[in-house]
Amino acid sequence: MASKRREFSLLPTLLLSLVIGTVLGVLLLLLFGRHVGNPDTVSAVNAGIPGTTVIDRNENTGNKAANSSADTASTTNTASTTTAADGTATASGTPATAAATGTATADNASKTPVEGQAAAGSAGAAATAAALPQEQTVTDTSFQGTGAEIYVQACQSCHMPGGKGAKGAGIYPALANNPKLKAMQYPTGMVLYGNGGMPSFGHYMNDQQISEVVNYIRTELNNNTDKVTPDDVKKMRQPGQHYMIFGEAAG
Amino acid sequence: MGVSRRDFLGMVGLAGGSAAVFQMMTVMGLAAPSTYKQPQLGTGGKGKKVLILGGGLAGMVSAYELNKAGYEVEILEFNARAGGRVWTIRGGDKYTELGGFEQTCQFDKGLYLNPGPWRIPHVHQAYQHYAREFGVKLEVFPMINHNAYVHRTSGVKERQGKLMIDMQGHVSELLAKALSQNALQGEMTGEDKAKVLEALKGWGFLDKDYRYSKSLATSSYRGYDRDPGARLEPGTPSTPLSLDAIVKNDLWTDLNTGLAYEFHSTIFEPVGGIDAMARAFEARTRQFIKYRSRVTDIKQDEGGVTATYEDLTTGSTRTARGDYCICTIPLSILSQIPSTGLSPQLADAIKKVPYGPSFKAGMQYKRRFWEQDEAIYGGVTYTDQSMGLMSYPANNYNSNGKGVVLGAYMFGPDAVKFTGMNPKDRLQEVLKQNIAIHPQAEKEFDNGISVGWHRVPFTLGCYGLYNEETRKDIYPTLCALDKRFILAGEHTSYWNAWQEGALLAGTSAVEIIHEAASKA
Incomplete structure (x- = not known):
């Protein structure tokens, strides 16, 4: 019943709608078209193109954290950077901030100054600066104590108590009685830089701590007698190295 | 003539139907900026086979979409179940982690821990698409709960809503003061200044003198010492926290977490456990899955890709072959699997992605004291203790039974440390920290279960870690098609550790493979 009446008026309505729609479409495009460009800007930014600032989604998906080294390098960082509406970021504030190429956005793990991650670089505030990265400062409060104690805190999660290793879909190599550990450079390099799925601990331990844990692994879990000194470790640190940060949130 | 955007879209709808509206909305920048696109493969897959390594979300969505297009698919999965990290632990479930540490979950019926992903942003349109298609029921996850706490070991425990409002009030007052004293000269003209002052007054809950002060009016935002009631009770005003107290303890830092894009309302969880999406995909792809298959070798040649695998049920060695291969095995494991025929660049890149640590503990308490004593219904409390945060169940509110909270959610070195502890010690430490926030926890603790992701046999870590350099x-190498072989998973996305990353990576892999197969 009612449908008949509707049918009668359908064609003029359609035509009118099309005309008005086209006119308004052009108008609204002029008004709002600016937004359309945003995703491009962001993807270019995400690609890490030099010279642009980086809003990095990478390891930190819970918060938009960039995992660049410099973000966590400065504990005095006040992160007074701002993200402009068009997806690019500008930096202001302390020189330390301006030197950062990516600012950590903190979750619970990364917000504590102890982690070397400035409290101010807080969650959600993806803010960056376009400048040269500065030397990364090592955080040495995450793992503490003797070599044996650091082993328990940092290594045991994968290499297991006593260094016995484990096997699932992949393996964690046993560190006990492992002939590969004869050369002290091998385990030292592993701790500093990681390998494959193993994260680097170069950011989270100082030279003394690395030497102690390597000595524990080489002499207590193996029968080597020579010791690694903090100076040996220092020599293996490449200048300008950006050690991976893993103190951030995910989904 | 005052046509609103909505009216205009209505007109477009009348003229061209909903597709036209969506297209117009996209042009106007109103529609969701999601990068999800449903694969449109037609039926071109007949007579071609795609071998899929890994039966998590990336693998299953690939199989599901390819199969629709006529491709033959086969999935090799390490576990006896599909879903990978999309995993829910319930009462009765036994979990043996690497190193042989065994836990049996003792939660009551209906209670669970999602050790991996647990929240579904509305932003994640690939997920929302499949939730609609499969009828996966979602319930709201209150990401921001004004009544949950910010806790500090220094002894601070403040409700987030009060903190947020106090911070807003103080900042507004300061700025209003600066403006009134012409401290921002040159920043704005007189007219703008008046406008901004007016805005600060309203936005910052300021009084007539532009002060953020203790009053009934302020309390109507931040809450009262004693609420308004019946008869002669207008409410007793509460005292705002000082800006100093907020800044000194970095209390504000946790307020921003919920403002992250992916946490914008509305954010969900699947009813009954995060594995709902995995189960929905598994129901549609089960016939293609070879469970308990451990891939031991991958070989690409001119005509296809062959995977050698150990059948963990029988112990026998078998092979599977496809014209193409979508490999979703986490790089932490793939980097250990011998391969031939991959480009040297890809083989090298696979070995360069460390996996991030993460740790969770589910704590069952005998009663829901957070609701009954503290009026906290769902949401997240943040603390500077290593436990990181506590999240309260976002379902079955006011139930008189037991409740399971997420008692710890850690990343970074803390997660490494807790993963290295034995399950009993972990719970003891988590409980101690829970008690520091909720003293009732001591008496009400029932049992718990914990997962440190580096001890999970099928991933050896939580998610792919990248930095600007990698x-x-x-990363581009990891994302590219290598002749007949392509990687997919959260590690080939910018949504690392999210289900969305796996779904986007899977559906885009399918498009890329289909394009290659169509040209061949």
Whole structure:
């Protein structure tokens, strides 16, 4: 019943709608078209193109954290950077901030100054600066104590108590009685830089701590007698190295 | 003539139907900026086979979409179940982690821990698409709960809503003061200044003198010492926290977490456990899955890809072959699997992605004291203790039974440390920290279960870690098709550790493979 009446008026309505729609479409495009460009800007930014600032989604998906080294390098960082509406970021504030190429956005793990991650670089505030990265400062409060104690805190999660290793879909190599550990450079390099799925601990331990844990692994879990000194470790640190940060949130 | 955007879209709808509206909305920048696109493969897959390594979300969505297009698919999965990290632990479930540490979950019926992903942003449109298609029921996850706490070991425990409002009030007052004293000269003209002052007054809950002060009016935002009631009770005003107290303890830092894009309302969880999406995909792809298959070798040649695998049920060695291969095995494991025929660049890049640590503990308490004593219904409390945060169940509110909270959610070195502890010690430490926030926890603790992701046999870690350099140097290689072989998973996305990353990576892999197969 009612449908008949509707049918009668359908064609003029359609035509009118099309005309008005086209006119308004052009108008609204002029008004709002600016937004359309945003995703491009962001993807270019995400690609890490030099010279642009980086809003990095990478390891930190819970918060938009960039995992660049410099973000966590400065504990005095006040992160007074701002993200402009068009997806690019500008930096202001302390020189330390301006030197950062990516600012950590903190979750619970990364917000504590102890982690070397400035409290101010807080969650959600993806803010960056376009400048040269500065030397990364090592955080040495995450793992503490003797070599044996650091082993328990940092290594045991994968290499297991006593260094016995484990096997699932992949393996964690046993560190006990492992002939590969004869050369002290091998385990030292592993701790500093990681390998494959193993994260680097170069950011989270100082030279003394690395030497102690390597000595524990080489002499207590193996029968080597020579010791690694903090100076040996220092020599293996490449200048300008950006050690991976893993103190951030995910989904 | 005052046509609103909505009216205009209505007109477009009348003229061209909903597709036209969506297209117009996209042009106007109103529609969701999601990068999800449903694969449109037609029926071109007949007579071709795609071998899929890994039966998590990326693998299953690939199989599901390819199968629709006529491709033959086969999935090799390490576990006896599909879903990978999309995993829910319930009462009765036994979990043996690497190193042989065994836990049996003792939660009551209906209670669970999602050790991996647990929240579904509305932003994640690939997920929302499949939730609609499969009828996966979602319930709201209150990401921001004004009544949950910010806790500090220094002894601070403040409700987030009060903190947020106090911070807003103080900042507004300061700015209003600066404006009134012409401290921002040159920043704005007189007219703008008046406008901004007016805005600060309203936005910052300021009084007539532009002060953020203790009053009934302020309390109507931040809450009262004693609420308004019946008869002669207008409410007793509460005292705002000082800006100093907020800044000194970095209390504000946790307020921003919920403002992250992916946490914008509305954010969900699947009813009954995060594995709902995995189960929905598994129901549609089960016939293609070879469970308990451990891939031991991958070989690409001119005509296809062959995977050698150990059948963990029988112990026998078998092979599977496809014209193409979508490999979703986490790089932490793939980097250990011998391969031939991959480009040297890809083989090298696979070995350069460390996996991030993460740790969770589910704590069952005998009663829901957070609701009954503290009026906290769902949401997240943040603390500077290593436990990181506590999240309260976002379902079955006011139930008189037991409740399971997420008692710890850690990343970074803390997660490494807790993963290295034995399950009993972990719970003891988590409980101690829970008690520091909720003293009732001591008496009400029932049992718990914990998962440290580096001890999970099928991933050896939580998610692919990148930094600016690796995103630039190796990530593009990991994302590219290598002749007949392509990687997919959260590690080939910018949504690392989210289900969305796996779904987007899977559906885009399918498009890329289909394009290659169509040209061949």
